[in-house]
Amino acid sequence: MNSQSLGSGELPSGTSGLVLRYNNSITRYDYSNNGQSNDLQLKHDNDIEVNGEVAPQDAINDTKDDHEYGESDPIELTRSTHSLLFTEPVNSLPFVFALIIVLMSYICLILAYYNNMQGSSDGNYFNVPRGVTSDVRIAQYLSLIIGLIMEEEIPSTLYMLRQIPRTSLVKTTPHIKYGKFVFAAVVRLLMGYGFLVNMFLVVVQAKYVLDIFYDVIALQFIQQLDDICFTLAKMDVFGKRMKRATTRKCFSVQYEKLPFARRRKLSVFVKAVYLINLVVVLVGMALINVKQDRGDYYCGSISIYLGDHIWENAIVHNSTAGEERMNLIFSYFNGVYMKNGTIDGRPIYVEQNRYNRQPYKDKVPAQIRYCDSEKAWAFLHPNIRKSSLSDYNEECPWLLKSSETAEFNLLEVGGSWKIWTGTVSNGADFQVFCNECNGEVDCNYHGQCVDKECHCDISNNDELEGYFGRSCQYKKPCLQIQGGERSILSILSIDYCFLDVLPHFGLFFFQDFNDTWRIAWVDILEKKPFFTYERPVYVYEGGWSNFTIPKDDIVIMIYGGSRWFGAYYDGMASIGKEGWVDYITEFHAFWDRVYTDRTKIVSNPTTHSSPIGSDFFLIGGRGERYGPLGELNPLSDPPGSGFFDCIEMNTTKHMMYVLNQQNSQ
DSSP, rough: OOOOEEEEEEEETTEEEEEEETTTEEEEEEEOOOOSEEHHHHHHHHTTTTTEEEEEEHOOOOOOOHHHHHHOOOOOOOGGGGHHHHHSSSTTTHHHHHHHHHHHHHHHHHHHHHHHHTTTTTTTTTOOOOOHHHHHHHHHHHHHHHHHHHOOHHHHHHHHHHHHHHHHHHHTTTOOOHHHHHHHHHHHHHHHHHHHHOOOOOOHHHHHHHHHHHHHHHHHHHHHHHHHHHHHHHHTTOHHHHHHHTOOOGTHHHOOOOOOHHHHHHHHHHHHHHHHHHHHHHHHHHHHHHHHHHHTTOOEEEEEOTTTOOEEEEEEETTTTTEEEEEEGGGGEEEEEEEEEEEETTTEEEEOOTTTSOOOOSSSOOOEEEEETEEEEEEEEETTTSSSOOOOOOOOOOEEEEEEOOSSSSSGGGGGGEESSSEEEEEEOOOEOOOOOGGGGTTTTTTETTTEEEEEEBBBTBBBSSESSTTEEEEOOOOOOEETTOEEEEEEEEEESSHSGGGTTOOOOOOOOGGGGOOSSHHHHHOOEEEEEEEEEEEHHHOTOOOOOOTTEEEEEEEEEEEEEEEETGGGGGGGGHHHHHHHOOOTTTTTTTTTTTTEEEEOOOOOOOSTTTTTTEEEOOBBBGBBBOOOEEEESSSSSEEEEEEEEEEHHHHHHHHHHTOOO
């Protein structure tokens, strides 16, 4: 023990004063009284006198000593039920009670972790929101710092291990086993990191400020359960045995300290652990924010369905024709949209072509993006406007827009949409789906999910066998269909070797007799059909009475987003392979004006993968009296009976039919 005494006596100088002895050192307090005011001067035996002045020892040697930097608080066991794991026998009630509290805390943390990880997916393992507002982001960083300060299990554990070595524990409380002491410390340490992991998850997953604070406080309650139960046990809430266990002498005994040099190293270690924990959570939060701002968590490819709304005489501006009026059927813009950049942390989705889902080369695509001026998500096209006034300059020229929302993820936007069809209307039909898959179920078990894309099952490298569509949702297409009026249409397909055999016919080969048309394969081995809007394209072969098609013309059945159109194309039969590839690649039902005088028949709105099962109409007169679709004369009798039947599904037989027809020429 340190010895110290306080007394008076004669100092070496002969003056009177006080003498303080502390650890064998002497400090003199001299009183000088030579006619002047009394001053108290402090002198230490180890002080050095230089030119009559006293130089303190620290002025010569600033080495930190044990008394200046050692801990002044007594070192005692923490008052927690965790301590009962080493102060009580294993077969005692207090030990079992403490173990139950530990298990309850761990179970709560595990359940919280399990709940937080629900809905995680590839690329978004922590199930974080696609984006958050600036106030939420500030609250996230503050909560991580506050939560790290509130976490007490890790520092308490490291403090106990640092201050109570094996020798001190055995000497002061010999009934406590050091192995159990370390075991309880590890239990607390793991619980502390369990708290930090769950705190990080609830913070990065939060969309609102209050959610962050509520969830962090809830986790803090789980961590304080052991302290609360210990206090209640001392109050005799859980019985006499628990009270005796929590009021034992070992909780008030003071342990000897380690040597200062060792304590200083351990102190640096504790600070380093705190710093590492802080850096890890803040850097993790920053990386997630970067990915949010970059749009990594958004669906990269979506499909939209706008319904069959029509805006008659829509105002269209382009660089060549200036302003013109066109009938806008919104379903023309159905299809695939790809994420292309972000605005204010939200993605911009851009329309893709209907053939291979790649960007348009010549056409200006539509967009779906968030408009801050409207506080809503909007579908828009830069060349379609609401007004023809010269001073018209709308910041967000929306054609459809959602209800006001701050939602970052388009797929989670709720409420009704408004649509512009010359006037504003509510209740617009707007559906959006993510095209990315996470497993075979997203491919309807008809294909494999590879890099978030469905690769549909095919047989013998034949794309006409098996399933097709973005989610492999459509069965093998019918290869040849026949209408109620004995019209015959075959699927229009590409090939890449027959062009050399029949170069003078271009892509399509015509048969003069019986006015029949059939499929023309440019490469019979590829068997790759034309697709647009995820549906095959059919070509008219013949069968209509009193209907003759000139050699250079062609009639095709093509899907336009919600309806099938039987359209007549002047001079298109001789444009060749490259011409047809370019046309189908850039095809757009609105900008290519598919529903004009060239369209002869049209179906009801349908989502079927082929014309089979849909009612068709022969288009008669056109004009204001008939509406935007013209005079529709039903070809189906009775209504609802459909018009086309499938007459050939066998690929081999169909190929033999085509080859025989070609060889006969």
